Amino acid sequence: MHSKINNERTEISAVVGRELRLRDILNTQDVGPLLQVLTSGIVQAAAVTDEKGSVLWAKSSPPDTEAVHLSILEDIRQGKTSGPCWKVSPLQHEGEVIGFILLYFHDAANEHFLSPLLGTVSACLSALILNNAKRIMTTEVHSALVDSSFEELLESNRRLSASEQRYRELSEALQSMVDEKTAELKKTFSRMLKQEKLSSIGQLAAGMAHEINNPVGFISSNLNTFAKYMHNLRDMLMFYRGAQGAASSESEPLYSKLKIDFILKDSIDLIQQSSHGVHRIKEIVSNLKDFSHIDDARHISVDLSAELDKALNVLSHKISERSVKVIRSYGSVPQIEGDPADISLAFLNILVNALDSRDRGLVISITTAISGPGVFVTISDNGCGIPAVIQDRIFEPFFSTHETGKGMGMGLTVAYDIVSSLGGDIEVRSEDGKGTAFVITFPITKP
Amino acid sequence: MIEYDEQGKKMVLKLVYYGPAMSGKTKNLLSLHDLIEKKGRGDLMMLDTADDRTIYFDLLPFLIACPSVLKIKIKVYTVPGQVKHDATRKAVLSRADGVAFIADSRLAEMQNNAESFENLEKNLGFVGIDIEKIPLVIQFNKRDLKDIIPEEEVRETWGKTDLPILMASALFGKGVTETFWALLERTYEAIDARIGLNANHGLTRESFLSRILSLSTSNPKS
Ligand SMILES: Nc1nc2c(ncn2[C@@H]2O[C@H](COP(=O)(O)OP(=O)(O)OP(=O)(O)O)[C@@H](O)[C@H]2O)c(=O)[nH]1
Ligand SMILES: [Mg+2]
Numbered sequence: 001m002h003s004k005i006n007n008e009r010t011e012i013s014a015v016v017g018r019e020l021r022l023r024d025i026l027n028t029q030d031v032g033p034l035l036q037v038l039t040s041g042i043v044q045a046a047a048v049t050d051e052k053g054s055v056l057w058a059k060s061s062p063p064d065t066e067a068v069h070l071s072i073l074e075d076i077r078q079g080k081t082s083g084p085c086w087k088v089s090p091l092q093h094e095g096e097v098i099g100f101i102l103l104y105f106h107d108a109a110n111e112h113f114l115s116p117l118l119g120t121v122s123a124c125l126s127a128l129i130l131n132n133a134k135r136i137m138t139t140e141v142h143s144a145l146v147d148s149s150f151e152e153l154l155e156s157n158r159r160l161s162a163s164e165q166r167y168r169e170l171s172e173a174l175q176s177m178v179d180e181k182t183a184e185l186k187k188t189f190s191r192m193l194k195q196e197k198l199s200s201i202g203q204l205a206a207g208m209a210h211e212i213n214n215p216v217g218f219i220s221s222n223l224n225t226f227a228k229y230m231h232n233l234r235d236m237l238m239f240y241r242g243a244q245g246a247a248s249s250e251s252e253p254l255y256s257k258l259k260i261d262f263i264l265k266d267s268i269d270l271i272q273q274s275s276h277g278v279h280r281i282k283e284i285v286s287n288l289k290d291f292s293h294i295d296d297a298r299h300i301s302v303d304l305s306a307e308l309d310k311a312l313n314v315l316s317h318k319i320s321e322r323s324v325k326v327i328r329s330y331g332s333v334p335q336i337e338g339d340p341a342d343i344s345l346a347f348l349n350i351l352v353n354a355l356d357s358r359d360r361g362l363v364i365s366i367t368t369a370i371s372g373p374g375v376f377v378t379i380s381d382n383g384c385g386i387p388a389v390i391q392d393r394i395f396e397p398f399f400s401t402h403e404t405g406k407g408m409g410m411g412l413t414v415a416y417d418i419v420s421s422l423g424g425d426i427e428v429r430s431e432d433g434k435g436t437a438f439v440i441t442f443p444i445t446k447p
Numbered sequence: 448m449i450e451y452d453e454q455g456k457k458m459v460l461k462l463v464y465y466g467p468a469m470s471g472k473t474k475n476l477l478s479l480h481d482l483i484e485k486k487g488r489g490d491l492m493m494l495d496t497a498d499d500r501t502i503y504f505d506l507l508p509f510l511i512a513c514p515s516v517l518k519i520k521i522k523v524y525t526v527p528g529q530v531k532h533d534a535t536r537k538a539v540l541s542r543a544d545g546v547a548f549i550a551d552s553r554l555a556e557m558q559n560n561a562e563s564f565e566n567l568e569k570n571l572g573f574v575g576i577d578i579e580k581i582p583l584v585i586q587f588n589k590r591d592l593k594d595i596i597p598e599e600e601v602r603e604t605w606g607k608t609d610l611p612i613l614m615a616s617a618l619f620g621k622g623v624t625e626t627f628w629a630l631l632e633r634t635y636e637a638i639d640a641r642i643g644l645n646a647n648h649g650l651t652r653e654s655f656l657s658r659i660l661s662l663s664t665s666n667p668k669s
Binding site: 015016017018019092093094095096130133134137138141 | 449450459461487488489490492494495503504506508509510520522524535538539541542
């Protein structure tokens with residue numbers, strides 16, 4: 001379609017000035033009736049020829065005068081304009097002879113009519129020729145105009161739609177560029193936040209580990225020493241009591257009064273309990289250290305169950321505080337490639353979300369399973385659920401149902417970023433009021 | 448060239464009077480028609496006009512028979528000057544063999560002249576004619592009026608080009624044949640260079656011009 005227009009453009013279909021021949025200008029409807037009238041009375045034959053003397057239209061009565069015509073036509077070709085019983089008059093267009101009108105008669109008595117008649121007929125035909133030529137030319141220009149304006153219309157339409165297309169593309173590109181940049185910014189920001197969070201947790205943990213480990217270390221070793229001392233003291237005391245002979249009357253009332261028997265026994269217990277406490281502190285610190293993976297290299301094989309446990313450990317006080325029931329059904333799933341700190345952070349964030357879903361009687365069940373191409377970790381709760389209208393927004397940065405100030409709304413975003421950066425996905429299934437399940441998929445790493 | 452039929456021994460040339468609206472293109476042809484003898488030219492055909500303004504075009508045809516069998520028909524057209532008839536101007540301009548640009552000498556019309564000339568350049572390009580090659584003459588018409596651009600100024604501006612510049616008053620039949628003569632001279636040169644009017648058809652420049660411009664009064668050059 002376009003190439004056609006282009007062709008016509010270079011050819012320029014609209015040319016004024018095409019040469020017209022008599023047969024282009026006159027037609028049978030114009031000439032026929034005139035010849036009919038002429039031959040029905042005064043003349044026996046009438047014909048219109050082209051500039052070379054070839055007959056275009058002819059009438060005769062009776063209709064058998066062809067032979068005569070032929071000889072006359074030959075005369076016309078020779079340039080003769082009249083002969084016995086016939087006369088021709090030239091027909092002009094644009095100053096050029098483009099044909100002849102021929103009148104023929106049998107009856108010589110009518111000869112004096114011939115010249116005026118021929119004059120009238122040729123004037124009539126000339127007027128017809130002029131009018132028709134004008135009409136043809138105007139029509140030509142008109143159709144040329146229609147053609148060219150149609151072409152122009154098509155062309156400008158094409159240009160218009162092309163530029164519109166360009167604008168649309170541009171604005172679409174712009175939109176997608178803006179979207180891209182926004183997404184990138186959001187990602188960068190959430191990554192930054194995540195790293196910030198991670199590193200602050202990590203730093204905190206490292207600091208705590210350092211700060212706590214020292215005093216805890218000496219408390220623990222002091223307690224051990226102290227326990228030994230206590231044993232020694234007790235042994236010494238018992239020895240003196242026995243050497244004095246069974247129950248010296250002087251010291252025995254004081255011994256009873258000071259409840260030394262109880263003290264000796266309880267001291268050991270106290271030391272033992274303190275040792276336990278210190279041990280527990282050590283454990284917590286080491287959990288924190290584990291969780292923040294301060295020492296780990298990134299992208300190693302990660303045991304998902306271990307990371308889930310670490311996340312639960314970090315949250316253990318909240319879990320026991322609210323007597324949350326945690327059901328773990330870990331299947332035997334392959335390890336996946338990733339950053340263990342990231343992965344446990346993802347779990348942590350989802351678990352935090354679950355913990356906030358209900359005050360009392362909260363049950364969180366955690367399942368890991370292998371299915372098809374991936375490892376599935378499902379963390380489900382029997383909490384308040386997530387309304388359908390906001391389900392697809394919960395992974396958006398800064399989307400939070402908490403009132404402003406309570407949370408950043410970045411938890412699930414960070415979780416989603418972590419999981420999707422590993423080629424995985426998080427799907428949320430939730431029923432308002434009944435609970436929520438986060439299904440986290442990790443692609444199985446090819447060995 | 449509209450047509451060149453070596454078998455039919457006929458050549459049809461097209462000359463176009465171009466210019467802004469109301470500059471006197473139609474008037475030029477009317478004057479030519481009156482000034483040139485009936486022999487050798489056809490009638491002036493004016494297609495519909497509205498309030499004196501050309502809508503389609505005007506046509507004044509001329510016929511020359513060469514000493515050879517070649518017959519030359521020259522069709523002289525005017526274009527409609529009004530801006531809105533641009534498509535018609537293109538159609539009239541296409542395959543032109545020569546252009547006479549009719550400018551309106553009045554100072555108030557200089558802008559229109561310039562725009563029309565730009566339009567001519569653009570449309571020549573559109574119909575695939577090289578403005579550097581096509582025979583082109585410039586006429587400053589309406590010299591009979593006041594508030595017109597001085598001739599020296601015109602010559603100063605246009606003198607840099609080697610185009611013939613003619614002063615005219617079509618209303619009084621002045622400079623009309625001179626303009627046509629100048630256009631025909633240039634056109635003859637161009638056609639002669641292409642098909643050898645003199646060498647192949649025995650038509651000299653002088654006989655070409657005099658056959659067309661057999662004036663009712665007298666030849667402007669003599
Ligand atoms: N005074 C004066 N008037 C002129 C002259 N030539 C033309 N006119 C007048 O200017 C008006 C326009 O002349 P036209 O020949 O119809 O102009 P045109 O260039 O054909 O105009 P369009 O057909 O609209 O393009 C008419 O009223 C003419 O009489 C001239 O030399 N002097
Ligand atoms: Mg006009």
